[in-house]
Amino acid sequence: MSGRGAIRRGFSTAPDPVTAVREFHDAIAQPDIGLVVFFCSYSFDLNVLEPELRRMFAGVQVIGCTTAGEITPIGYLDGSITGFSIAASHCVAATALMQNLSNFQMSDGHAATQKVVSAMGEKGYTLDPRDSFALLLIDGMSRNEEVVLASMHLLMDMTPLVGGSAADNLCLNGAFVYCDGAFHSDAALLAAIRIKAPFRILKCQHLVGSDERMVVTRADPHSRKVFELNGEPAAREYARLLNLPERALTPSTFSTYPLMVKIGADFHVRSIQAAHFDDSLTFFCAIDEGVVLRLAKSEAVLPNLTAFFEGVNESFGQPELVIGFDCIYRSLALEKAQTKRLAGALLAANHVIGFSTYGEQFAGMHLNQTFTAIAIGKPYDDL
Template sequence: MMALESQTMAEHAAVAYGSSESQDAAVAATELFDGLSGVEPACVIFFCCVDYNREELGRALATLFGDIPVLGCTTAGEISPFGMRSGSIAGFALSRDHFVVETTLLPNLASFSERGAFDTIKQSLERLEDKALAPVGENSFALSLLDGLSVQEELVLSALNDALPGIPLVGGSAGDNLHFRDTHIYYDKQFFSNAAAIILVNTRRPFTVIHGHHLTPGEEKLVVTKADAAKRIVYEFNAEPAALEYCRIMGISLDELSTRNFAMHPLSVQVGDNTFVRSVQQVNDDLSLTFFCAIDTGIVLTKMKNGRLIEEFDQRMRRVVAEVGDPDIVIGYDCIHRRIEVEDTDSSEALEALYRRYKIVGFNTYGEHCDAMHVNHTFTGVAIGKYDDFPL
């Protein structure tokens, strides 16, 4: 059994966080629970490897935390203030002294109703307003956890964004270690597939949303000339088989197509001066390509050039500190392709040092959420400052 990794703040802490690398689900749940014992939680959020026995893990968490709201998801890798992990569980607790929360589940995304989701979130928002610690509009944010194989993120996020005017939303799509078979959301003491969990958080603490990437656009373009938007599959670029055109523009061979090369050779949609990354998930037997995010016929994709990920992320986090002070926690959603990139470029230790410095807890995703956007290859999250009275 691995030693417990945990850290809590000082007396009257606002946040506690912990993790476990035990492969035994019951032991892992106990070690996470022990790591979060420094606060009276308003809620607990965790991120776990898909390989755990989920029935056993869910049962253990329900027994340990009782009536405390516990939410979570499976991942493509876990992040704690101790660094990047695989095959583990990591999580955090928000203290009831400093946060109030409202949670809800959107089940069965296959029959998702925008009107139903809008009404559900509005009701949750009304409950939050009834018990808020500070004015809701200026002092609240929303967190989302979505089944990463549901192919419904864009529809769900659009409905959520409409229901939460002025309240920022950040989140991530659950993963399964790049198997692309089995992603899950945990809510109300059980795991669900094809579902989304939403957490509304109100606090007096200063916070700020983080969202961005380190990539820059190149000159080469690919036009989607045949696609199945509902399945996020591109059959043709430039009227040629998608995989062959992708290989041509990236300068790689067909037999080199792999998760690693998809991570190292991203594409993007350009809207004005903004670039929204669209990463390839996998190549199919018919030479079509499945994407992580929305894709459709007629879209023009730009080849992206990798930049200086570590330096860009460090600069971004320095701006966060200038805005809200040293963070108590950064709830982070980091694309799995960024993790593959840092591993491929031997930058993992440098990134882990930043995770530790800025107290980042989160997971490697199949897509990142920022308001109504569902994108790839970004770090997206929310940083919460330590002090209620930090000058803004």
């Protein structure tokens, strides 16, 4: 249990899904809930978790997704359910579910945008960046984050948007979002939220581009596969640049040695998901032929995150809640550096609730190896 005000944070580590939902419910329960957001381990039996969520939160608007690890009121956990509730007196939300992402059309995103805008209008509210923001939770194995975001440009003209790509504990089979009382795969969930509290969207990145460059010479952007770098088989060339054998190309290596692309004056990470027997590489972001990639230079995650939250507290104040979307590769980097427990304590001290993702959404961009978030301050007294 965390806090007794309009925003309440909670979690459960019970392995039994029925017990976990009940403990989570008890931790965030309040008299009149306007919205519940949760993040749960992929290891739960979702066929049991789903009806228990419906039963315990009957009549309440609940959204969520599966993870590759959870960020809870006590820091990083695996195998838990965590989340928060916001009182109806301080929050109004509207949601839209987009299914069958494998065959997603731009019109599907336009329809979802119109649905949440119309639903807010029916409740007597218009979206305004001064008091509203949007969350996007999307199956991280759909490979369609860029297209979905592009289809929502009209919404992003009205309100800031952040989000995360739902995950499945690095099984890489398919993740789930929860909306309208059920879990959905190959799906995305858009939520527009009007809140009676100050807020700010945030992005933290511990990587910058180096001078070591490579050119994508053969790729399939739709499947996010790169077959050749610098005219050579992609995995072989990547391993050569790292001076490593190809057998060392594991998620730990990908998290330690990511690639970056320069867009304008900024560097953005393009994380590798997997290396294959045909020497191709699959990425967590779309990659096209002709793109110039650079090996990243890394700062230790923990000092970078510490400085980030020092800046947040100085400019924004102590958040009441931070809804955080943290790339799974950042978690792996923290484990490798043996600083994950300290980083988890830092996140807990700053009231972060979130999960380890397969990608992060920030404004109109799909990113990798970043921490994106909405920081929410102390709720106002009056709506």
